[in-house]
Amino acid sequence: MIFLPLNLIVHCILSISPRVLGFIQDPYNPYPSNTSLDGDLFNPKATDDISIPNPEHVRFIGCISFGGFQELLQENGVQGVYLPSRDGCITLCRVDQPFGLAYFSEHAKSCYCAPKEQHPMIEWVVGGMDDEGNCGGWDDVSIDYLNLPWIFHGCYSSLWSTPYRSEIVSDPIECVNSCQPRDGSVAMIPRVEGDGWLCACYEEPTEGVIGRQCGLGIWQAYFRNLKYVSWVQGGGESS
Numbered sequence: 001m002i003f004l005p006l007n008l009i010v011h012c013i014l015s016i017s018p019r020v021l022g023f024i025q026d027p028y029n030p031y032p033s034n035t036s037l038d039g040d041l042f043n044p045k046a047t048d049d050i051s052i053p054n055p056e057h058v059r060f061i062g063c064i065s066f067g068g069f070q071e072l073l074q075e076n077g078v079q080g081v082y083l084p085s086r087d088g089c090i091t092l093c094r095v096d097q098p099f100g101l102a103y104f105s106e107h108a109k110s111c112y113c114a115p116k117e118q119h120p121m122i123e124w125v126v127g128g129m130d131d132e133g134n135c136g137g138w139d140d141v142s143i144d145y146l147n148l149p150w151i152f153h154g155c156y157s158s159l160w161s162t163p164y165r166s167e168i169v170s171d172p173i174e175c176v177n178s179c180q181p182r183d184g185s186v187a188m189i190p191r192v193e194g195d196g197w198l199c200a201c202y203e204e205p206t207e208g209v210i211g212r213q214c215g216l217g218i219w220q221a222y223f224r225n226l227k228y229v230s231w232v233q234g235g236g237e238s239s
Contacts, residue, residue, distance in 0.1 A: 058153075059145050061101070061176075062120055062143050062220070063137075063142055064103075064120050065137070068124025071124075080103070080110030080111055080112045082110065086142055099113035101114040101146070103141055105141045106141075120143055122196055122197065125215065125216055127216065128215055130213060131214060133155075136213070148176055149181070150186055151225050152220065152221075152222050156208025157219070159221060166200040169188075172188060176188075183201050184223070184224055185222060185224065187199075189217060205224070
């Protein structure tokens with residue numbers, strides 16, 4: 001009888017067995033991680049799946065028309081500041097905490113830092129360039145909410161889960177601030193009816209089904225920011 005070394009037997013079994021581990025999805029990370037036998041559990045794996053958004057701007061709130069942007073500036077008697085990039089606008093608006101919203105016009109290179117009370121109106125909303133929070137029109141304006149206690153992970157045709165609470169609200173800031181710190185996800189739709197945003201709260205993190213260009217009638221989905229949860233549980237106050 002021939003006896004094989006134990007390590008050789010294990011190697012043979014692994015080489016012919018299917019890789020049953022697949023990948024494990026972190027509910028607070030919308031990007032799949034490579035957790036196969038030769039993978040790294042902690043590093044996201046690149047994906048070519050175009051239905052999975054990969055947003056750069058995780059505090060995205062929406063895209064509005066340049067006309068709406070001008071109306072906002074005129075109503076408040078202000079002018080935008082010249083800046084070459086959206087990231088530069090976000091950096092500028094971070095300097096002063098009361099300025100929770102960063103409006104940026106790519107066409108005019110104009111940045112306006114606004115308090116959350118100066119939220120966008122539903123009639124200003126326009127479609128995005130993609131499902132990742134980039135605004136597509138030649139003169140469209142992006143909006144990022146710097147005090148957002150959530151992480152934007154994409155725009156979708158629908159979501160897998162059913163919310164425990166939903167209501168129509170007058171502005172997107174009210175929506176993202178209305179769900180509970182313990183909730184896993186929040187999502188909202190700028191309604192095509194033009195009467196506000198449909199806001200939905202989810203107890204657990206929920207994924208989107210198919211990525212769609214952001215805009216009217218499309219879900220904007222967010223995961224809870226875990227750093228925010230820790231801060232609130234430690235006695236901080238919601239911004």
